[in-house]
Amino acid sequence: MYLRCLNELEDHGVRTVSSQALAEQFHLNAAQIRKDLAYFGEFGVRGVGYYVRDLRRHLRQILGLDQKLRVAIMGAGNLGLALADYPGFRQEGFDIIALFDNEPNKIGLHSRSGVPICDIAELKRRARRDGISIAVLAVPAQAAQRVADLVVASGVKAILNFSPGALQVPTDVKVKGVDLTVSLESLSFYLARGESGDT
Amino acid sequence: MYLRCLNELEDHGVRTVSSQALAEQFHLNAAQIRKDLAYFGEFGVRGVGYYVRDLRRHLRQILGLDQKLRVAIMGAGNLGLALADYPGFRQEGFDIIALFDNEPNKIGLHSRSGVPICDIAELKRRARRDGISIAVLAVPAQAAQRVADLVVASGVKAILNFSPGALQVPTDVKVKGVDLTVSLESLSFYLARGESGDT
DNA sequence: TTTTGTGAACTAGTTCACAGCT
DNA sequence: AGCTGTGAACTAGTTCACAAAA
Numbered sequence: 415m416y417l418r419c420l421n422e423l424e425d426h427g428v429r430t431v432s433s434q435a436l437a438e439q440f441h442l443n444a445a446q447i448r449k450d451l452a453y454f455g456e457f458g459v460r461g462v463g464y465y466v467r468d469l470r471r472h473l474r475q476i477l478g479l480d481q482k483l484r485v486a487i488m489g490a491g492n493l494g495l496a497l498a499d500y501p502g503f504r505q506e507g508f509d510i511i512a513l514f515d516n517e518p519n520k521i522g523l524h525s526r527s528g529v530p531i532c533d534i535a536e537l538k539r540r541a542r543r544d545g546i547s548i549a550v551l552a553v554p555a556q557a558a559q560r561v562a563d564l565v566v567a568s569g570v571k572a573i574l575n576f577s578p579g580a581l582q583v584p585t586d587v588k589v590k591g592v593d594l595t596v597s598l599e600s601l602s603f604y605l606a607r608g609e610s611g612d613t
Numbered sequence: 614m615y616l617r618c619l620n621e622l623e624d625h626g627v628r629t630v631s632s633q634a635l636a637e638q639f640h641l642n643a644a645q646i647r648k649d650l651a652y653f654g655e656f657g658v659r660g661v662g663y664y665v666r667d668l669r670r671h672l673r674q675i676l677g678l679d680q681k682l683r684v685a686i687m688g689a690g691n692l693g694l695a696l697a698d699y700p701g702f703r704q705e706g707f708d709i710i711a712l713f714d715n716e717p718n719k720i721g722l723h724s725r726s727g728v729p730i731c732d733i734a735e736l737k738r739r740a741r742r743d744g745i746s747i748a749v750l751a752v753p754a755q756a757a758q759r760v761a762d763l764v765v766a767s768g769v770k771a772i773l774n775f776s777p778g779a780l781q782v783p784t785d786v787k788v789k790g791v792d793l794t795v796s797l798e799s800l801s802f803y804l805a806r807g808e809s810g811d812t
Numbered sequence: 813t814t815t816t817g818t819g820a821a822c823t824a825g826t827t828c829a830c831a832g833c834t
Numbered sequence: 835a836g837c838t839g840t841g842a843a844c845t846a847g848t849t850c851a852c853a854a855a856a
Contacts, residue, residue, distance in 0.1 A: 415795060418777050432837065439779065445827055445840090452839055460833040460838045477798050478805025485797070492695035492725070499691050502754070502777060502794045526691070548800050555701070571807065572800040578617050578701060580638065588803040590796050595701045596614060597789050598684070599676050601747050601771040604787040606677025608770065631815065644818090644849055651817055659816045659855040 415440065416450070417477065420470040432463035482509050486546045486570075488561050489553035490515035490523075490531045493576060497552055498529040511544055534564065541568035551575045562589075614639065615649070616676065619669040631662035681708050685745045685769075687760050688752035689714035689722075689730045692775060696751055697728040710743055733763065740767035750774045761788075 419439055423431055433451075437444040451457055451464070454476050458464045474480055485503065487494045490513040497503075498513050513525065514534045521533045532540065540546065549565040551558055551573060558577035565573060566587055573589045575581055578596070581589050618638055622630055632650075636643040650656050650663070653675050657663045673679055684702065686693045689712040696702075697712050712724065713733045720732045731739065739745065748764040750757055750772060757776035764772060765782055772788045774780055777795070780788050 415792075417798070418792070418795065422778065434837085443827055444837095445829090446825095448838060449826085449840080456839070458838045461836045462834070463837065476802070476805070478801040479798065483797075483801055483804070492698050496691035496695040497793070500793060503797065506794050506798065508797055547804055548797060572804055574796055574800060579621060586807075588800060588807075590800055592791060592793070592796055593614075593617070594696070594699060594791070595705050596617065597773055597791055598682075598702065598707055598747060599616070599678065599705065601773060601787060601789055602677040602682055603675070605682070605746055605771055606675070608785075608787075633815080642849060643815095644851095645847095647815090647817060648848085655817070657816050660814045661856070662815065 416447075417470065417473045420466055420473065423466045424470055428466055430463045431466055431469075433458075435463075479507050482507055483547040484509045484511050484545055485548045485550060486511060486537070486541070487513045487529075487550045487552060488515075488534070488565065489513070489551065489557075490517070490520050490525075491552065491554075494550075494552035495525050497550060498525040499527040508548075511546065512540065534561070537564055538568040541570060546570050548572045548574060551577055551581075553577065555579065615646075616669065616672045619665055619672065622665045623669055627665055629662045630665055630668075632657070634662075678706050681706055682746040683708045683710050683744055684747045684749060685710060685736070685740070686712045686728075686749045686751055687714075687733070687764065688712070688750065688756075689716070689719050689724075690751065690753075693749075693751035694724050696749055697724040698726040707747075710745065711739065733760070736763055737767040740769060745769050747771045747773060750776055750780075752776065754778065 416436065419436065433444040433447040436447045448458070451469070455472065457469050457472055485508050487498050487510065494513055498510050503510055510529050513529055513531045514537055515521065515531055516534045520531050523531045547570070549570045551561060553561050555577045558575065558579070559581060562573060562581045562583060566583055571587050573581070573583070573587065575589055575591045576594070578593050583589055615635065618635065632643040632646040635646045647657070654671065656668050656671055684707050686697050686709065693712055697709055702709055709728050712728055712730045713736055714720065714730055715733045719730050722730045746769070748769045750760060752760050754776050757774065757778070758780060761772060761780045761782060765786055770786050772780070772782070772786065774788055774790045775793070777792050779790070782788055
């Protein structure tokens with residue numbers, strides 16, 4: 415989140431930013447931000463604040479964004495194709511190398527921006543050859559665990575999962591879930607409360 | 614999350630579930646789950662656990678899912694169209710009534726599953742007429758704040774925001790952000806640590 | 813006997829407040 | 835003077851452990 419904010423500040427030509435200013439952006443306490451950043455090193459300058467360019471570089475390195483990560487998207491459906499062309503990923507330095515699907519008449523095609531659709535049977539080979547760091551799961555719910563197993567078997571250690579429900583994976587594989595339904599439901603909850611409450 | 618799990622249990626014909634069993638599913642402590650559920654009422658039966666069907670009904674009511682909520686998607690790009698046809702939304706009872714865009718040659722078209730693309734100038738009218746509860750923002754980053762302002766002006770009180778960065782909205786409007794880039798970056802962080810660490 | 817609901821104990825996270833740099 | 839970094843104080847969240855219920 416801080417990185418996102420710093421990107422914007424740098425684009426706007428801002429050279430320096432204080433914890434106070436960041437706190438207002440995020441509706442957080444200034445001490446929180448100083449603790450967060452100080453955890454990784456002393457990036458600030460007393461009396462001045464943080465140099466936007468330097469802090470941005472540090473955060474990118476901490477996040478491992480100093481090297482281009484190769485990403486594969488599983489499932490060339492509506493969502494998979496949309497994610498393959500999502501401009502934000504490339505902008506932040508991620509390299510979407512391929513979509514994988516098992517539907518024969520999709521294989522060989524490309525997304526609008528030119529990401530190739532490959533046979534999921536090719537996954538293991540391509541993972542080894544090209545070095546896939548992250549797999550994005552955009553397949554139907556009922557296929558999710560099966561595809562996750564394939565992804566794990568091909569040696570990928572990080573999964574971004576758009577299917578609902580938890581995946582069963584070994585402990586050395588990290589799964590980050592994005593459950594769109596849960597997101598809408600949390601808004602529904604807010605609205606249901608809101609009729610006669612606060613927060 | 615619990616609701617998602619209960620849906621699955623009910624589909625599998627499971628009648629009753631204990632906090633212990635749920636805890637294993639979610640890698641949580643059983644007391645945690647009992648506290649969470651007991652906060653809203655005494656749904657469990659001592660010596661038995663929770664009746665899946667009853668608990669599911671209770672949770673749906675707590676989340677406000679006992680009434681169909683109408684959802685509008687702002688931005689008929691790749692992502693917007695994919696979200697409009699996402700099966701999970703309808704499955705949970707959300708009603709995607711329309712996509713809104715400002716590109717003249719898109720207006721009047723429909724998504725694959727038949728959601729109409731309307732002129733964003735129609736938003737206010739349709740919000741009043743049809744009663745839009747939630748707006749999903751799937752527009753380019755630079756347009757996000759502008760579109761959010763339109764959404765707020767049309768009286769919608771809940772926004773699911775797929776653009777990066779924070780939106781400025783009145784305090785009575787709830788924004789839930791889904792930042793795809795941040796999700797990938799958190800996986801990148803895990804991988805960067807993982808080379809020589811744990812967690 | 814089994815499993816919930818919950819006060820008490822414990823743990824983690826946040827904010828305060830100020831010494832220490834620039 | 836201004837702002838960071840951080841121990842101390844405080845607040846929130848989690849887990850334990852057991853009485854009460856089926």
